[in-house]
Amino acid sequence: MDSSAFSFQLLSPDLIVESLASIGIYIDSGLTALNSYENRVYQFHDEEHKRYVAKFYRPHRWNREQILEEHQFTEQLYRADIPVVSPLVINNKTLHEYQGYLFALFPSLGGRPYEMDNPNQMESVGTMIGRIHQIGATQTFSYRPTIGLEEYVYRPQEILLSSTYIPNSIQLDLKTVLSKLIKTIEQYWHDDWQPIRLHADCHAGNILWRDDNAIFLDFDDSRNGPAIQDLWMLLYGNQQEQRFQLDELLELYQEFYDFDKEQLKLIEPLRAMRIIHHLAWIIERWQDPAFPIAFPWITDIDFWKRQLSEFNQQINALKAPPLQLMSIF
Structure with missing residues (x-):
């Protein structure tokens, strides 16, 4: 596949803000890029000072059905009280689209690194x-x-x-x-x-x-x-x-x-x-x-x-x- 198909070239800060506003989420502060190469992931606070993580999926890597299967799986695990980070349901959806970019919103959770020798x-x-x-x-x-x-x-x-x-x-x-x-x-x-x-x-x-x-x-x-x-x-x-x-x-x-x-x-x-x-x-x-x-x-x-x-x-x-x-x- 042409590598241009995987481009985030048009994903500007303004477009990110507009994308979130399209689902009723308004950034108050932050928009800090987190460590992710495959997708683009940002942490921020909204107007009510709640902390979120927004994930913008790399175009043409997964299709809509494949992403939704991931969401359904994590939701199933979450409902079984298994501690996983599952996407938030907004406007009855977990997957959203704005100007060609698919994205999802997650709660931002803090914690310590897992100690492999513990x-x-x-x-x-x-x-x-x-x-x-x-x-x-x-x-x-x-x-x-x-x-x-x-x-x-x-x-x-x-x-x-x-x-x-x-x-x-x-x-x-x-x-x-x-x-x-x-x-x-x-x-x-x-x-x-x-x-x-x-x-x-x-x-x-x-x-x-x-x-x-x-x-x-x-x-x-x-x-x-x-x-x-x-x-x-x-x-x-x-x-x-x-x-x-x-x-x-x-x-x-x-x-x-x-x-x-x-x-x-x-x-x-x-x-x-x-x-x-x-x-x-x-x-x-x-x-x-x-x-x-x-x-x-x-x-x-x-x-x-x-x-x-x-x-x-x-x-x-x-x-x-x-x-x-x-x-x-």
Whole structure:
């Protein structure tokens, strides 16, 4: 797709103010841009001193039906008393449009970063992910995609190998090592799992800790997939440390959703898929002015040499025995 289709070029401060006014929300102060590359997200106070977050969706990334499925999922979770940030209903709608831009309004919630090494917080996060999956498993998304090789491997491969931003001198090596990595992914990836609705981007940065509870943010990447997708990104360190962390997460998770241990074999394929997809995502968005500022190293040959080394390391990780649980559930 033409990168101009993803443009926020016309999203000026005046247009943002007008967009919010069109749904009866009037900015009093703020309009502070928050850290988001995919969409444009702003925090502000209205005339009644209430604090909100407005999200303007990147044009042509998700269609209206796909965005509404995300909203319906988070609303379903919210109604089940699961601490998620769900869009506000204004004029009987959660999704609004102004001059071609789709946008939604959310409450602005404060909190502390999730502490990945805190066992009490890990148990709380595991509980909430279990509850999310319990509800997520009641149906699948109709319009949003399912995690698979086409979206996460094959299309990103095309983007990477056709990119003019990657130094020419590294292209042959990139093609060779990337092809080897993809063939290894194909060996170890399987899709005989039960697809459920997922957060799908469940890393520590999308979790807040507030009032002794984990709050889950940003379901923008929601899609169907295997349950392990919402767990593996919360693991870090060596295998022994990851086994302990996964046990902590699953201890209370299991009370709400039955974890399929066969999905442990998917952790390294999913990690490799995320690495490839992330690199292609940066390149595909490169004409967005925010991306060269945030990722200046993408045109650096030294970066790509390190990336080739990481690809080879991931090939070895794929071939190694999968992570095992310490406990027997």
